[in-house]
Amino acid sequence: GENVxxxxxxxxxxxxxSAVIKCTYSDSxxxxxxxxxxxxxxxxxxxxxxxxxxxxxxxxxxxxxxxxTAKHFSLHxxxxxxxxxxxxxxxxxxxxxxxxxxxxxTLTVKP
Amino acid sequence: DAGITQSPRHKVTExxxxxxxxxxxxxxxxxxxWYRQDPGHGLRLIHYSYGVKDTDKGEVSDGYSVSRSKTEDxxxxxxxxxxxxxxxxxxxxxxxxxxxxxGPGTRLTVT
Numbered sequence: 001g002e003n004v005x006x007x008x009x010x011x012x013x014x015x016x017x018s019a020v021i022k023c024t025y026s027d028s029x030x031x032x033x034x035x036x037x038x039x040x041x042x043x044x045x046x047x048x049x050x051x052x053x054x055x056x057x058x059x060x061x062x063x064x065x066x067x068x069t070a071k072h073f074s075l076h077x078x079x080x081x082x083x084x085x086x087x088x089x090x091x092x093x094x095x096x097x098x099x100x101x102x103x104x105x106t107l108t109v110k111p
Numbered sequence: 112d113a114g115i116t117q118s119p120r121h122k123v124t125e126x127x128x129x130x131x132x133x134x135x136x137x138x139x140x141x142x143x144x145w146y147r148q149d150p151g152h153g154l155r156l157i158h159y160s161y162g163v164k165d166t167d168k169g170e171v172s173d174g175y176s177v178s179r180s181k182t183e184d185x186x187x188x189x190x191x192x193x194x195x196x197x198x199x200x201x202x203x204x205x206x207x208x209x210x211x212x213x214g215p216g217t218r219l220t221v222t
Contacts, residue, residue: 001170006153032209034209034210034211043201043213043214043215043216044154044201044213045213046210046211046212049209049210089153089154091211093209098156098159098169099144099156099211100156101153101154101155102153103151103152103153104153
């Protein structure tokens, strides 16, 4: 089955700096790669996604890149703010509709 | 929140007792999922459903069963709860674009 590895497990940045979280996947059939943000005590929420026919996607301060050859994808957050502090999860999906999640990255943005 | 509710939101039960968690959606999505979330393990798939009476196992299905007799309801049953099943359980729906939206979660404690 699919295996998704996510790094780093914790990340601390100063407000205004950029943050990058990286994931690798194993199944070349995976074609949909979402990212979720989970605040303490809340449900995971979809923040951005990318499909296999696209190399990069941006939405305001967040962007995701995908390298299908190398089987890795990354989340980039620019101009970080304290409210970006949360746990971020990547996932890889096949057409079968099953998602495999990474173990999460705890991002702390220091004011 | 994509019209997803879970009940109960919190439950404490004793080892060996049966427990049923309910997930309810209002938007007729075909795919529904049950995950458990434990510290350091991210989200792990227990079972999923791709239609009424159509279900399949995920990576951590032992000790769990599911049923889906109506499109809107997906039930997760722990036949005989064990302490290792203490966790936070999330239900999710998946749209036709593979986007997953999560319910608010159920915190289950098995004593």
